[in-house]
Amino acid sequence: xxxxxxxxxxxxxxxxxxxxRELTAGEALFRSGGRTEGLLQVIxxxxxxxxxxxxxxxxxxxxxGPGETLAEASLFSTQxxxxxxxxxxxxxxxxxxxxxxxxxxxxPKAAQAFSAMLARQVMSLRTRLEQRNIRLAVDRxxxxxxxxxxxxxxxINLPGTLKDLAAELGLTHEALYRTLAKLxxxxxxxxxxxxxxxxxxx
Amino acid sequence: xxxxxxxxxxxxxxxxxxxxRELTAGEALFRSGGRTEGLLQVIxxxxxxxxxxxxxxxxxxxxxGPGETLAEASLFSTQxxxxxxxxxxxxxxxxxxxxxxxxxxxxPKAAQAFSAMLARQVMSLRTRLEQRNIRLAVDRxxxxxxxxxxxxxxxINLPGTLKDLAAELGLTHEALYRTLAKLxxxxxxxxxxxxxxxxxxx
DNA sequence: CGGCGTTTTGAGAGAGCTCAACATCGGTGG
DNA sequence: CCACCGATGTTGAGCTCTCTCAAAACGCCG
Numbered sequence: 053x054x055x056x057x058x059x060x061x062x063x064x065x066x067x068x069x070x071x072x073r074e075l076t077a078g079e080a081l082f083r084s085g086g087r088t089e090g091l092l093q094v095i096x097x098x099x100x101x102x103x104x105x106x107x108x109x110x111x112x113x114x115x116x117g118p119g120e121t122l123a124e125a126s127l128f129s130t131q132x133x134x135x136x137x138x139x140x141x142x143x144x145x146x147x148x149x150x151x152x153x154x155x156x157x158x159x160p161k162a163a164q165a166f167s168a169m170l171a172r173q174v175m176s177l178r179t180r181l182e183q184r185n186i187r188l189a190v191d192r193x194x195x196x197x198x199x200x201x202x203x204x205x206x207x208i209n210l211p212g213t214l215k216d217l218a219a220e221l222g223l224t225h226e227a228l229y230r231t232l233a234k235l236x237x238x239x240x241x242x243x244x245x246x247x248x249x250x251x252x253x254x
Numbered sequence: 255x256x257x258x259x260x261x262x263x264x265x266x267x268x269x270x271x272x273x274x275r276e277l278t279a280g281e282a283l284f285r286s287g288g289r290t291e292g293l294l295q296v297i298x299x300x301x302x303x304x305x306x307x308x309x310x311x312x313x314x315x316x317x318x319g320p321g322e323t324l325a326e327a328s329l330f331s332t333q334x335x336x337x338x339x340x341x342x343x344x345x346x347x348x349x350x351x352x353x354x355x356x357x358x359x360x361x362p363k364a365a366q367a368f369s370a371m372l373a374r375q376v377m378s379l380r381t382r383l384e385q386r387n388i389r390l391a392v393d394r395x396x397x398x399x400x401x402x403x404x405x406x407x408x409x410i411n412l413p414g415t416l417k418d419l420a421a422e423l424g425l426t427h428e429a430l431y432r433t434l435a436k437l438x439x440x441x442x443x444x445x446x447x448x449x450x451x452x453x454x455x456x
Numbered sequence: 457c458g459g460c461g462t463t464t465t466g467a468g469a470g471a472g473c474t475c476a477a478c479a480t481c482g483g484t485g486g
Numbered sequence: 487c488c489a490c491c492g493a494t495g496t497t498g499a500g501c502t503c504t505c506t507c508a509a510a511a512c513g514c515c516g
Contacts (some may be wrong), residue, residue, distance in 0.1 A: 105400040105455045106407040111369065114399075116381040127376050128370035163365045164358065168330035175327050178316040178377035184386040184424060187473075189504070198307040199315075205308040206428035213462065220385060227504060229464055252309045389505075392470070415494065429472055431496055 056173045058121055061165035062147070069151040075099070075138035080090060081122075086132050090149040092122040101134050115139065124170065127152060137152025182223050189231045192221055197241070197250060210246040258375045260295060260323055263367035264349070271353040277301070279338035283324075284338050288330060292351040294324040299344025303336045317341065329354060360454060371415065388422055391433045392421055399443070414449040 058082040072095065075081060081092070081099055094116045101113040113134055116122050125148060127130055144190065156163035175250075179199065188190045196217075200208050209215060235241045242249045283294070283301055285412050291342065296318045303315040315336055315367060328334055329351060355434050356367035368445065381401065388394045398419075410418060420430040434450075437443045444451045 064393070067426070101399070105403070106452070109400070111397060111400045112384055113377070114384050123377075125370060128366060128373065153366075155368075157362055159360075160359055162332060163362070164355075167358075167365065167369050167372060168327060170369060171327035171330065172375060174323075174372060174375050174379065174488090175315070177376065179382060181383055181386070182314055182316050183378060195313060196412035197312045198311070199305070201307070215462065224505060225463080226465085226506085230504095232466080241378065252307070289471060389471085417494065427495080428474090428497085432472090435496080 056169060057119055057177050058169065059119075061162070061169060063155045063159065063162050066147050066151045066155050070141055070145045070147050072145050074109050075142045075144065076137055076222050077142075078141050081138065081144060082132050082138035088123075088126040088130060088132055088149060089146055091127055091147040091152050092124060092136075093145045094118055094120050095143040095145050097140040099136055099139060099142055099144060100139045103137050114254050124240065142155070157162070180220075189223055189227050190220075190235065192223070193228070193235065194216050196221060196246065197214055201250065206250045206252065207250045208250075210248065258371060258378050259321055260293070260371065261321075262373060263364070265357045266360065268349050268357050272347045274347050277346065278343075278387045279340055279342050281340045282337060283346060284334050285338050286334055287355060288334050290325075290328040290334055290351065291348055291359050293326065293329055293349040293354050294338075295347045295349070296320055296324060297345040297347050299340060299342040299408050301338055301344055302395045303338050305336050326454060342354070354425050363442055368416065391423075391425055391429050392437065394425070395430070395433050395437065398423060399450065403452060408452045410450045410452075412450065415441045 071166075073081075073096070077097075084103070092114050096118055098115055098117050099122060099246065100111045100115045103113060105111055122136060122144070123132065123134070156166065184190060186195055197208055214228060214232075215225045218225040221228065221233075232241070232243065236243055239251055242251060275283075277299070284291075286305070297456055298320055298456075300317055300319050302317045304312045304444055305315060308379060324338060324346070325334065325336070358368065361428070383396050385394060388397055399410055404410065416430060416434075417427045420427040423430065434443070434445065441453055444453060
């Protein structure tokens with residue numbers, strides 16, 4: 053995930069220009085049609101991007117959590133094309149468009165780093181989408197474990213809670229618990245706290 | 255989708271440098287560890303990106319179809335980090351790295367267009383991922399229809415076959431047929447060939 | 457200790473998948 | 487022109503898996 057975060061490449065000049073803003077749950081960060089201001093990053097809480105359809109129903113495009121950037125494409129357009137609403141109390145950081153684009157012009161390396169980050173995000177998202185094509189929970193978990201095995205190819209350190217993982221995998225937490233229990237029972241994996249070890253059939 | 259394709263922004267100079275290559279099903283386009291050559295686009299057929307895990311099993315990262323680009327991140331790295339294998343007989347087009355990166359250096363606008371395209375792809379992928387979080391087939395189809403309604407907000411032209419759509423939605427084609435039939439029966443939509451019209455409750 | 461969130465297990469229902477049969481359509485070749 | 491074929495579209499029936507609802511054990515922190 054680190055490679056898909058802006059925190060690694062953002063030039064110091066841009067970083068210094070970052071401005072934080074607090075939002076209360078339900079408050080709009082921006083509205084469709086509004087003038088774009090820059091690159092946004094969620095610091096705390098969650099912000100959802102939505103569109104409102106003809107019949108007035110809200111259609112969710114994405115829910116961004118801490119660390120994630122928001123509406124990157126708006127950097128290259130003058131108006132927002134969806135609404136951003138705080139789902140919880142939240143803090144977002146704004147890097148003004150002027151500074152960001154100027155950094156890209158001055159320093160082709162920075163522009164390239166930005167492109168590289170976006171390209172990695174595309175890869176990562178496509179992989180997660182591929183994962184969702186896997187029907188059976190067991191296979192989906194196996195896919196995740198295989199992809200997230202450390203350098204030794206056998207152990208995985210879970211970053212957050214199992215509930216979070218369940219959400220990322222598109223399973224209920226109960227389904228994930230059961231699946232992990234089954235895998236451990238069958239001897240395919242071993243668990244110690246938030247660490248999982250694959251017992252590869254040699 | 256058009257906005258997420260390279261066909262719209264790729265400078266003529268780069269486009270002229272494109273080289274096509276034919277692959278037979280099962281043939282490798284590149285292998286993990288190999289030197290990266292440039293930006294790849296699938297013209298015909300399908301190419302899958304995979305990694306091989308410890309136990310020798312193949313883990314699929316992505317399957318790219320006609321029009322899609324492949325391993326964009328490899329533009330910014332010297333080695334591939336996965337394998338690309340033709341799943342069917344296929345034709346891929348290679349835009350040499352030299353030409354592409356040179357175009358980005360010479361013309362900041364081109365670099366920006368590339369970033370913009372990637373940013374739109376990220377948005378689009380996140381939206382599709384959001385869609386997969388929707389459990390019920392009916393709601394998933396509604397979400398798709400709401401997001402893909404034309405300018406009038408009421409009609410949708412299906413690009414491909416319903417089978418393709420089913421795959422994109424993560425449903426079996428049977429489930430999609432049934433869901434559409436149900437929606438049409440209930441009067442929520444109308445179908446004429448590959449065109450669907452929403453009958454919004456006024 | 458008493459709450460709160462995570463982890464865990466149980467039982468039941470419902471949704472979609474699987475398998476299967478058939479209709480439809482477009483193209484191909486006799 | 488018609489028979490044939492493959493792919494798409496459509497509907498039926500049963501089954502399996504996951505979701506949902508529920509309850510309880512566990513750990514953490516005030």
